[in-house]
Amino acid sequence: MSKVYFVGCGPGDPELITIKAKKLIQKADLLVYSGSLIPTSIVKLCKKGKKHDAAKLVREEIFDLLSKNAKKGKLVVRLHDGDPTIFGAIKEQIDNLDKEGIESVVIPGVTSFLASAAALCTQLTLPGVTQTIIVTRAEKRTKVPKHERISELAKHNATMVFYLSVHLLPEIVKQAIVGGYKKSTPAAVVYRASWEDQKILTGTLGDITKKVWTEKITRSAIVIIGDVIKPKSYEYSRLYDKTFSHGFRKAKVKIKIKN
Ligand SMILES: C[S@@+](CC[C@H](N)C(=O)[O-])C[C@H]1O[C@@H](n2cnc3c(N)ncnc32)[C@H](O)[C@@H]1O
Missing domain, CATH: 3.30.950.10 (Tetrapyrrole methylase, C-terminal domain)
Structure with missing residues (x-):
């Protein structure tokens, strides 16, 4: 089945990209990326593929690129800054691709x-x-x-x-x-x-x-x-409290309850 990968590449620091995202970008035959918030060093990871800056395209043009290339059996990556599911406008593309029988795969990123x-x-x-x-x-x-x-x-x-x-x-x-x-x-x-x-x-x-x-x-x-x-005060977590037991650790200090 033809596929399109919607890939998050993190907030900008190239070292905050996931291994999965990096591998897909490196292997992509087509990379459609969200220009302004993705560093060129990440876009350049795609050596052999054709690259398009989505900022210069409208929805239909992006859809055309994704669907035509996916149908040809190409490895198609739609690259988003951060995580694709946050203000990423992916649902409209996923639904239209689905109508054409193209599967979508979403790879999360650090938002x-x-x-x-x-x-x-x-x-x-x-x-x-x-x-x-x-x-x-x-x-x-x-x-x-x-x-x-x-x-x-x-x-x-x-x-x-x-x-x-x-x-x-x-x-x-x-x-x-x-x-x-x-x-x-x-x-x-x-x-x-x-x-x-x-x-x-x-x-x-x-x-x-x-x-x-x-x-x-x-x-x-x-x-x-x-x-x-900048909290004026806060409470310590219960999870690491020495009096607190949970599934993986028993309390290290027992509290005496007075009657
Ligand atoms: C169209 S939304 C895309 C959000 C992206 N999908 C994410 O998960 O971060 C673009 C907005 O994300 C925020 N943004 C993206 N990258 C950022 C960064 N490195 N630092 C601060 N804000 C950022 C800004 O508010 C920007 O206007």
Whole structure:
């Protein structure tokens, strides 16, 4: 059966690519890649194949390239930055390929919000702070369902992650505060996480916009808000607590319960 591989190549650092992704790129007869956020060193791993920058193509042109080459039995790779399943527009292609009897295989990659969290050297879920991460985007030309308005999602006071939205930071801040975050809530913006020119800006909802504008960052960045960025306090994990038993280890210290 003809196949198309939708492959994630990670956030930018060529060493954050999976072995599976690297092998597929090296062997590809056709590589259609998302230009601006994939380093040339990764694109160049494809030595013999034909390469097309998807940024210059429309949906139908991409589909044509993928389906015609797959039907010829070529090894076809549609290469995405980060992970293909996050804001990757793959479902429409997968469904159209399926109608033509072409199988799709998705290879995951390190998505940019995880590379951003790593750059911040933080933990996005912290006991006593939040156990939830909300991944979303701000609305502009692409609409977001009404019940997913930032002010609605912000009511959870969880860690919030925004893709494709750094240019809309004033609106994010406004809506987050309407939803219940304080002006003093920690906020961070990571520009080109894991690239050599990566920039990390941290502050609060009250001052992050000014910091981002000073650096003239308008794209290729992840916005994260929430106390986990700079927690005033948090609880240690139960998993490694000496009084806690679980399937793989018995408690090392027994707690005496007084009657
Ligand atoms: C179309 S989305 C694709 C996301 C991608 N599939 C992923 O998993 O990271 C593009 C957005 O991802 C974010 N992004 C991608 N690479 C990034 C990086 N290295 N550092 C920060 N943000 C990045 C930015 O918000 C950018 O506007």
